[in-house]
Amino acid sequence: METDELNGGEDLGVIESTPEATGTPVEPELAGGNFIKVSARGNVKAIAGKIAHSAREGDPPAALCIGAECINLAVKAIAISRTYLTGDNMDLSFQPAFRDADRSKKSLALYMAKTKSRAPISTVDDVEMPIGSQSKPQVVAGALAARVREQRAVCLTAIGIDAVSNAVLAIGNARLYLEQDRKDIRAMPSFVQVHKNGRDLNAVKFSLVVENI
Structure with missing residues (x-):
């Protein structure tokens, strides 16, 4: 194909x-x-x-x-x-x-x-963070970094072009915030459906793998 x-x-x-x-x-x-x-x-x-x-x-x-x-x-x-x-x-x-x-x-x-070069801490989703078109990437990044420091696994979900972009920008900022903690993040995107306002909508889910560096 x-x-x-x-x-x-x-x-x-x-x-x-x-x-x-x-x-x-x-x-x-x-x-x-x-x-x-x-x-x-x-x-x-x-x-x-x-x-x-x-x-x-x-x-x-x-x-x-x-x-x-x-x-x-x-x-x-x-x-x-x-x-x-x-x-x-x-x-x-x-x-x-x-x-x-x-x-x-x-x-x-x-x-x-296609391979992970660092040992993962967790790959089990614990906290789901919905990202919207109006979400501020640096604010989301701060919350994401805080969850990682608490050793809580996180996934992000985004619906629409701007929301997906904001999620990626947030992950990029969170990577910088976590450098002093000697941790890093990888994202594995997939398509999911989420129920919102009485409707099932297509969304992108970012499953995050946190690694020690």
Whole structure:
């Protein structure tokens, strides 16, 4: 399925990039060129197929995103690629990192991994934190970091483009807040349904794995 989507001649909204081909400064981790730029116009299933293919062949790429729509698309692509990799006994997680010193700007790199290099503390959801379109990422990050310090497992749920973007920004900020505690977070996105205002709505769930560093 992924191969057909990759080779069907569609505009995937993904631009293969090398350090010389982009005007954005490239972090040392990206200097090898193993990253993709995600466009808001992208085909989410085709992007997911590309991620899964890269994971099977070696290391999954980092996804570079600017803006809420791109972040939302990249997260959904990762969630779909996780389902593509089930039969290969692989799974994916990601860690968001800010690409601009001004963390209010939605310029992120989502670093994906198919294996966990650090020992997890817990993977059982204990506290669910709903994230909305008006949620303030740094406030959510503070609450998330506090739960992690209490050794309570947390998952985030988000409905809609802005809510998904806010959740990812919150995870990125929480990672910075937890550096002095020598802890880090990985996110594993999936699709779920939540009951809200008498309706069942599609949402993205971020299961978080907390690790010692």
